[in-house]
Amino acid sequence: MTTATSHVELRPGAYADSVALLQVSRTLQQLPGVATAQVAMGTPLNVDVLAQMGFDVPAGATPNDMVVAVRLTDDAGPDALAKAHAAMENALATRTESASEEQAPPRTTATALRQAPDNALVLVSVPGANALVEAMDAVEAGRDVMIFSDNMRLDHELALKRAAAERGVLVMGPDCGTSVLGGIGLGFANTTEPGPVALVAASGTGAQQLLCLLDHAGVGVTHALGVGGRDLSAQVRGLSTRAALARLDADDSVELIVLVSKPPADDVADEIREYAAGLGTQVEFAFLGAGRPDLTAACESALGALGRPVPQWPVREPATVRASTGGHLRGLFVGGTLCDEAMLIATAELGPIRSNIPLSAGLELELGAGLTAVGHTMIDFGDDELTAGRAHPMIDPTLRLEHLARTAADPTTCVLLLDVVLGHAAEPDPAALLAPAIAAVSQPVVVSVVGTAADPQGLERQVAALAEAGAQVHLSNAAATRAAVALTLAGGPR
Amino acid sequence: MTTPTPQLVVGVGADLFADAVAGQAVDVTRVDWRPPMPDTADDLATLASDPLRSAANEQALAAMLGVQAMLVDVGPASEVLGLQEGEFLHAGPPIEWARATGPLRGALMGGAALEGLVEDPEDAVRLFEAGTSVSLEPCHHRNTVGPMAGVVTPSMWMFVLEDPTTGRRTHCSLNEGLGKVLRYGAYGPDVLTRLRWMGDVLGPLLRTAVRAHGPVDVTGILTQMLQMGDEAHNRNRAGTLMMLRDLAPAMAMSRADSADPADIAESLRFIGANDHFFLNLAMPACKLALDAARDIEGSTMVVAMARNGTDFGIQVSGTGDEWFTGPAQVADGLYLGDYGPDDANADIGDSAITETAGIGGFAMATAPAIVRLVGGTVSDALATTRRMHEITLGENPRWSVPILDFRGVPSGIDVTRVCRTGILPQINTGMAGKVAGTGQVGAGLVTPPGEIFPAALVRLAEKARQRRRTR
Numbered sequence: 001m002t003t004a005t006s007h008v009e010l011r012p013g014a015y016a017d018s019v020a021l022l023q024v025s026r027t028l029q030q031l032p033g034v035a036t037a038q039v040a041m042g043t044p045l046n047v048d049v050l051a052q053m054g055f056d057v058p059a060g061a062t063p064n065d066m067v068v069a070v071r072l073t074d075d076a077g078p079d080a081l082a083k084a085h086a087a088m089e090n091a092l093a094t095r096t097e098s099a100s101e102e103q104a105p106p107r108t109t110a111t112a113l114r115q116a117p118d119n120a121l122v123l124v125s126v127p128g129a130n131a132l133v134e135a136m137d138a139v140e141a142g143r144d145v146m147i148f149s150d151n152m153r154l155d156h157e158l159a160l161k162r163a164a165a166e167r168g169v170l171v172m173g174p175d176c177g178t179s180v181l182g183g184i185g186l187g188f189a190n191t192t193e194p195g196p197v198a199l200v201a202a203s204g205t206g207a208q209q210l211l212c213l214l215d216h217a218g219v220g221v222t223h224a225l226g227v228g229g230r231d232l233s234a235q236v237r238g239l240s241t242r243a244a245l246a247r248l249d250a251d252d253s254v255e256l257i258v259l260v261s262k263p264p265a266d267d268v269a270d271e272i273r274e275y276a277a278g279l280g281t282q283v284e285f286a287f288l289g290a291g292r293p294d295l296t297a298a299c300e301s302a303l304g305a306l307g308r309p310v311p312q313w314p315v316r317e318p319a320t321v322r323a324s325t326g327g328h329l330r331g332l333f334v335g336g337t338l339c340d341e342a343m344l345i346a347t348a349e350l351g352p353i354r355s356n357i358p359l360s361a362g363l364e365l366e367l368g369a370g371l372t373a374v375g376h377t378m379i380d381f382g383d384d385e386l387t388a389g390r391a392h393p394m395i396d397p398t399l400r401l402e403h404l405a406r407t408a409a410d411p412t413t414c415v416l417l418l419d420v421v422l423g424h425a426a427e428p429d430p431a432a433l434l435a436p437a438i439a440a441v442s443q444p445v446v447v448s449v450v451g452t453a454a455d456p457q458g459l460e461r462q463v464a465a466l467a468e469a470g471a472q473v474h475l476s477n478a479a480a481t482r483a484a485v486a487l488t489l490a491g492g493p494r
Numbered sequence: 495m496t497t498p499t500p501q502l503v504v505g506v507g508a509d510l511f512a513d514a515v516a517g518q519a520v521d522v523t524r525v526d527w528r529p530p531m532p533d534t535a536d537d538l539a540t541l542a543s544d545p546l547r548s549a550a551n552e553q554a555l556a557a558m559l560g561v562q563a564m565l566v567d568v569g570p571a572s573e574v575l576g577l578q579e580g581e582f583l584h585a586g587p588p589i590e591w592a593r594a595t596g597p598l599r600g601a602l603m604g605g606a607a608l609e610g611l612v613e614d615p616e617d618a619v620r621l622f623e624a625g626t627s628v629s630l631e632p633c634h635h636r637n638t639v640g641p642m643a644g645v646v647t648p649s650m651w652m653f654v655l656e657d658p659t660t661g662r663r664t665h666c667s668l669n670e671g672l673g674k675v676l677r678y679g680a681y682g683p684d685v686l687t688r689l690r691w692m693g694d695v696l697g698p699l700l701r702t703a704v705r706a707h708g709p710v711d712v713t714g715i716l717t718q719m720l721q722m723g724d725e726a727h728n729r730n731r732a733g734t735l736m737m738l739r740d741l742a743p744a745m746a747m748s749r750a751d752s753a754d755p756a757d758i759a760e761s762l763r764f765i766g767a768n769d770h771f772f773l774n775l776a777m778p779a780c781k782l783a784l785d786a787a788r789d790i791e792g793s794t795m796v797v798a799m800a801r802n803g804t805d806f807g808i809q810v811s812g813t814g815d816e817w818f819t820g821p822a823q824v825a826d827g828l829y830l831g832d833y834g835p836d837d838a839n840a841d842i843g844d845s846a847i848t849e850t851a852g853i854g855g856f857a858m859a860t861a862p863a864i865v866r867l868v869g870g871t872v873s874d875a876l877a878t879t880r881r882m883h884e885i886t887l888g889e890n891p892r893w894s895v896p897i898l899d900f901r902g903v904p905s906g907i908d909v910t911r912v913c914r915t916g917i918l919p920q921i922n923t924g925m926a927g928k929v930a931g932t933g934q935v936g937a938g939l940v941t942p943p944g945e946i947f948p949a950a951l952v953r954l955a956e957k958a959r960q961r962r963r964t965r
Binding site: 015018019020064101103104105106107109110111112113116117119120121122123124125126127128129130132133134136138140143144148149153156159160163181182186187219282339391424425427456 | 499500501502504505506507508509510511513514515517518520523524525526527528530532534536538539542543545548606792809838877879881883884911914915917
């Protein structure tokens with residue numbers, strides 16, 4: 001229902017990417033007379049979010065329709081809606097470059113590559129259903145491609161990686177948002193010095209955790225090749241992992257390769273170990289899984305292999321210590337691998353943990369409006385189902401912030417565990433919104449900040465703001481999780 | 495050896511990621527990506543992963559670009575096509591009299607009178623309604639292309655073009671000039687008189703001249719005329735004069751075969767005064783090239799675009815002779831005299847074969863002299879040619895555009911790229927009057943109905959899936 005102060009409109013066939021729409025939404029939210037506003041493509045998730053915000057989205061909104069929702073304040077002037085509309089049109093229009101039509105930008109990857117140098121690289125972040133077509137343009141043109149898009153179908157990933165293997169091209173991704181090539185970060189990547197270590201990563205935030213821990217230990221990483229979260233699954237069978245290992249093995253500057261992955265399929269892990277054994281370069285394995293070392297431990301053994309000392313992993317204590325009062329641990333993550341790692345560590349102490357990306361069947365959360373469940377829970381806000389048609393939580397903190405407030409209001413929440421991931425493409429100042437939210441809750445909060453001193457957001461500034469707000473801040477996600485578990489146990493059962 | 499640092503990153507999707515790369519002092523090319531045409535994403539993905547597609551398209555493009563079209567003969571359709579009494583060819587995909595619009599009906603009526611099947615063209619209506627003694631068939635099905643209504647009858651004289659490598663041939667009638675002409679649906683006494691003169695005088699004279707001169711390199715003339723300001727669809731002035739230059743001496747010498755000097759002079763004057771005379775050579779030259787790209791399994795390249803005044807149809811290399819059709823549109827353009835949009839018939843003619851081959855609307859940038867005739871500015875023309883590169887597989891190195899740094903014309907329309915970008919082929923066209931007998935009312939720009947490309951895509955994807963299953 002559109003009341004006098006609430007306006008919802010569908011724009012069929014209009015399209016803008018989720019990041020652009022996030023910026024438009026923020027522009028609208030800041031206008032005088034606007035109580036709240038959301039401009040988003042009409043995916044089921046976004047329609048849900050709009051419903052939670054109290055907007056009545058017309059039935060029949062499809063993911064191809066742009067939904068414009070604006071609620072005015074009671075004291076908004078008579079022309080506030082018209083002004084909001086004008087501001088929106090302006091915000092939508094300014095994102096297109098102002099090149100004359102005569103020299104219009106290319107409309108497909110194939111066209112863009114016609115004039116590109118041989119070592120051009122393609123970075124794909126279109127919606128997952130459309131990613132194969134653009135990425136295949138790169139493979140056919142003999143160029144490496146990084147797919148940031150998530151929600152890519154498995155058969156599309158297989159087709160692409162098979163075609164790439166035939167042509168000697170590297171496919172990075174999908175569902176692993178991090179790569180570094182010759183020091184250039186693609187997707188979410190931290191700023192590190194060049195050095196003797198190279199990463200192959202079937203895990204985006206796993207790669208970032210290693211980049212940052214190695215950086216803290218004074219060891220540089222020149223290349224981090226993200227191969228996609230499913231690459232070591234029974235279906236994909238390490239197609240890109242092999243190509244990446246071969247590529248790095250041929251690189252004389254690489255002394256040690258670290259292969260990091262979410263839990264791989266056992267037989268695929270064996271095949272890859274065998275393949276790696278045949279290479280000239282030493283390969284260290286950081287495969288997450290029950291009974292296996294966590295990422296921090298894997299980093300420590302890589303340092304050992306290089307003959308480097310293991311440093312003290314930094315911890316910043318909160319400005320004011322909060323006592324835990326008993327109840328459950330609630331983890332809210334933007335990094336999937338960090339969430340996995342935290343669950344593996346916490347399960348050993350606390351027992352089963354419910355999640356939208358559970359370690360074992362039967363522990364799934366009911367997704368949708370609530371995302372809540374009894375017991376210990378950990379949510380990955382970067383999971384495909386929560387990013388369909390909207391920006392990744394490392395860019396758009398809205399969903400996690402909303403849930404943070406709701407979770408803190410739950411009397412059974414005893415400790416909150418969060419991650420903050422810095423680096424290229426991530427939020428420009430995550431602490432700016434997170435610190436006030438942390439300050440507003442009463443429970444103990446433990447945060448792992450994945451970042452380096454050279455990252456655009458400034459590691460020290462972020463850590464200081466979070467600690468000032470009341471959080472205990474770690475660089476190691478494993479250490480943060482252990483601290484959170486200890487606080488939960490200290491609070492005792494409720 | 496080291497893993498190189500990328501020199502350039504092509505970013506497709508969210509600007510944020512391109513921004514992050516640019517922030518690291520790396521050159522970035524941003525793709526202006528938009529979602530594909532509705533409901534095409536799955537089929538596009540199927541075709542993207544079809545192992546045949548890439549090589550099949552390369553083969554189709556190379557086959558098209560490899561053809562040399564030579565004018566080798568001129569002769570009546572009864573002879574060169576074996577067209578029998580009562581057989582009528584027409585432009586575009588198949589159609590029956592009941593669905594034919596004014597210009598096609600008018601041309602068929604005039605054609606029936608020309609063949610002596612009726613005294614008065616008006617009497618032909620009953621003949622076609624009955625349909626017992628006459629038959630309609632697309633020109634394309636008989637190695638022929640026809641401009642506008644494209645009606646061909648047995649007594650009409652045809653150009654015969656041949657690819658010397660394969661001996662394959664294509665055909666087209668002789669151009670009648672502008673205004674009240676049969677191809678625009680006019681069938682008055684003047685129209686029939688001119689057609690009879692073309693059959694009695696012009697055709698035989700051209701045959702003598704071509705046979706005496708030897709094959710004329712039509713592809714070569716196209717190469718030159720594109721550099722002289724013709725796009726070879728709505729402007730053929732340079733091409734016409736170059737052809738005249740080649741054939742005029744031989745035409746003059748046909749006096750030795752006892753041709754009347756007055757007929758020779760009249761023929762030279764007729765051709766020289768008709769800027770579109772060469773169009774009827776450009777069209778079969780394009781068809782000859784595109785036919786070489788037909789029937790390549792897995793190819794998504796368009797090999798024909800044609801309209802019959804009711805339907806717009808395309809044929810695609812990987813789907814054989816199947817037509818994918820939708821309603822023909824009315825062109826947007828300028829009108830002759832007092833005519834206006836209400837007088838114009840929907841788009842008609844096989845002449846979009848020129849755009850299919852990369853000239854006409856696709857080569858607009860090379861023809862600044864006509865951009866206003868077809869309702870545009872010079873910068874629109876440059877933009878149009880550049881835009882057509884988005885939906886084509888490659889460029890024609892032979893046919894280059896000086897003002898675009900001699901870049902080759904965009905060649906080989908790709909169904910998948912049309913569906914991905916939503917950019918429709920741009921066609922330069924004449925407009926025929928809606929009412930049979932009117933003739934030309936204007937000229938302008940038109941595009942195919944968008945839905946025929948997704949329709950072809952569906953069929954291409956079906957075939958790809960079938961191949962995968964039986965592999």
